[in-house]
Amino acid sequence: xxxxxxxxxxxxxxxxxxxxxxxxxxxxxxxxxxxxxxxxxxxxxxxxxxxxxxxxxxxxxxxxxxxxxxxxxxxxxxxxxxxxxxxxxxxxxxxxxxxxxxxxxxxxxxxxxxxxxxxxxxxxxxxxxxxxxxxxxxxxxxxxxxxxxxxxxxxxxxxxxxxxxxxxxxxxxxxxxxxxxxxxxxxxxxxxxxxxxxxxxxxxxxxxxxxxxxxxxxxxxxxxxxxxxxxxxxxxxxxxxxxxxxxxxxxxxxxxxxxxxxxxxxxxxxxxxxxxxxxxxxxxxxxxxxxxxxxxxxxxxxxxxxxxxxxxxxxxxxxxxxxxxxxxxxxxxxxxxxxxxxxxxxxxxx
Numbered sequence: 001x002x003x004x005x006x007x008x009x010x011x012x013x014x015x016x017x018x019x020x021x022x023x024x025x026x027x028x029x030x031x032x033x034x035x036x037x038x039x040x041x042x043x044x045x046x047x048x049x050x051x052x053x054x055x056x057x058x059x060x061x062x063x064x065x066x067x068x069x070x071x072x073x074x075x076x077x078x079x080x081x082x083x084x085x086x087x088x089x090x091x092x093x094x095x096x097x098x099x100x101x102x103x104x105x106x107x108x109x110x111x112x113x114x115x116x117x118x119x120x121x122x123x124x125x126x127x128x129x130x131x132x133x134x135x136x137x138x139x140x141x142x143x144x145x146x147x148x149x150x151x152x153x154x155x156x157x158x159x160x161x162x163x164x165x166x167x168x169x170x171x172x173x174x175x176x177x178x179x180x181x182x183x184x185x186x187x188x189x190x191x192x193x194x195x196x197x198x199x200x201x202x203x204x205x206x207x208x209x210x211x212x213x214x215x216x217x218x219x220x221x222x223x224x225x226x227x228x229x230x231x232x233x234x235x236x237x238x239x240x241x242x243x244x245x246x247x248x249x250x251x252x253x254x255x256x257x258x259x260x261x262x263x264x265x266x267x268x269x270x271x272x273x274x275x276x277x278x279x280x281x282x283x284x285x286x287x288x289x290x291x292x293x294x295x296x297x298x299x300x301x302x303x304x305x306x307x308x309x310x311x312x313x314x315x316x317x318x319x320x321x322x323x324x325x326x327x328x329x330x331x332x333x334x335x336x337x338x339x340x341x342x343x344x345x346x347x348x349x350x
Contacts, residue, residue, distance in 0.1 A: 036060045039281050043087045046118050047080060048111050054078045054104065057152030058203065058233075058251045061181040064279050064286070065314055068092040069147035072171065074133045074164070074180075075099055075154025079108030079126075085150065086126040087119045095126040098139050105130055134160050136167045146171045147314065151180040153251075156206040162216055169220055172258040175313045179255045183207040183233060186248045199243060207249055217256065223264040224305045225256035226289035255289070259308050261325075266303035266332035271323035273310050274299045278318045286318070291334075294319075303332035 036044065040060065044052070054077065062081060066088050073082040076097030085095045099105050108128045116124045131139035133154065149168050158164045168178050185207040199205040217225055233249035235241050275286050277296030286294045288309060294300055299322075302310075310319040 037281065040084060043084050044080075046087070047083050047115065050107060051078050051080050051083060051111060054107060055080045056203075057081065058181050058183060061150045061152050061179050061253055062088065063148070063177065063179045063255065064282055065318070066093065066148055067280070069314070070145065071095045071148045071150060072136075072141065072146045073097045074149060074151040074168075075157070076108065076128065077101070077104045077154075079111070079128065081150060081152050082108070082126055082128070083111075083115050086115070086121075089125065091121055091123075091125060093125060096139075096141070097126070097128045098131050098133060098136065098141075099128070100130065100132050102130065134158060134163045134167065136171055141167075141171045143170055144173045147173055147176050149176070149178045149180070151182070153182055153203050155180065156183050156203050156208060157200070158206070161208065162220075165216060165220055165222075169222065169258055174258055174260070176258045177255060177313065178257075179253075181251060181253045184210050184213065184230075184250055184252050186210065186250075188212070189247060193243060196243065199240070202240070204240070204244065204249065218264065221260075222256050222258075223262045224266075225254055226292075226309075228253040228255060228287065228289055230290070257309055257313055259312055261308050261312070262305050266305060266334040268329040268332035269304045269307070269323060269325045270327060270329055271302055271304065271307040271321060271325075272299045273302045273307055274320045274322075275310075276318050276320060279315075286315075303334050306334070 040062065056077060057080070060081075062085055066085065067090050069089050070093065071082075071085045071089055073079075073085065073095065076082045076099045079097055082095050082097035086093075089095060097108060099108075105128050112124055112126065112128075116126075129139045133151075149172060155161060155164055172178065183203045185204075186209070188209045189205055189207070193199055193205040196205055214225075217223075230250050230252045233251055235244060235249070273294065275294035275296050275298075277283050279286055284296055288294065288306060292300075292302075292306060294310075302321075304325055307321050307323070310316070311321045
């Protein structure tokens, strides 16, 4: 796939014409089963079968507390996640789905009015736009206009990932969130694998090397991101295994906030955060990431970054944070142990 335009054309062909359903996939990276919260499962039961059958995601990248939010779904495909978000944001929120594949958008748009009625909405709060996730301005997405960006196993398919993330942080409001699932790999893959259209379309050869992902975000000014979950991708296709060799893949759910105050390591300012138990559907605890579980009513010492993530975002009204950054106590002992982080495809301390 010589240049970026060739890569995009290959992906459009693969998802627009080659794949007609998840059963056509040769590997399982783009169709991993993810256990959704019961409330989400109930909404999925209301979504038309055609939208579910042509779903190629690797997770369930929709966070809590998005009622009334403006949500952007990158690479929305036939719209499963966009419709799920539509129900969750309610009539006061709005969802924009962006995809470059005409065939998938046609399916997504076909169900708009029937799903609007089924969700009990008086008018659609969702629209689908044709465009490229590398150029959201061309899709009419303006600066600082989005509360939440979601994406489900799509960014790995982009030949220009730096531009994708640059666009994401351009359109996010201050305090806004990127919450996405994708496939990561534990090494940089050789060129001959990236040039294979099937491996690329199956979300493997375009997978992000975790350290390059960390450096990319750092270069864009995002100094801290969080891993919510990580699961190994089991490859059971002998032909795919023969091509891939020793590379190890995993599916991760990642969150990152647009917060200028974040630092590149965890710093200790003596701050304490307490979850009030008021997030919808989460009366007992809230998980900020895979190593920060806030139990309702229990004060928890946090680093400056974690304090900002629960205080200076839409989660602020659900937390009580004491302390500020006026006094510094050195580095904060935060994050998974180094041995755990070394074994992960995508690991970030705190």
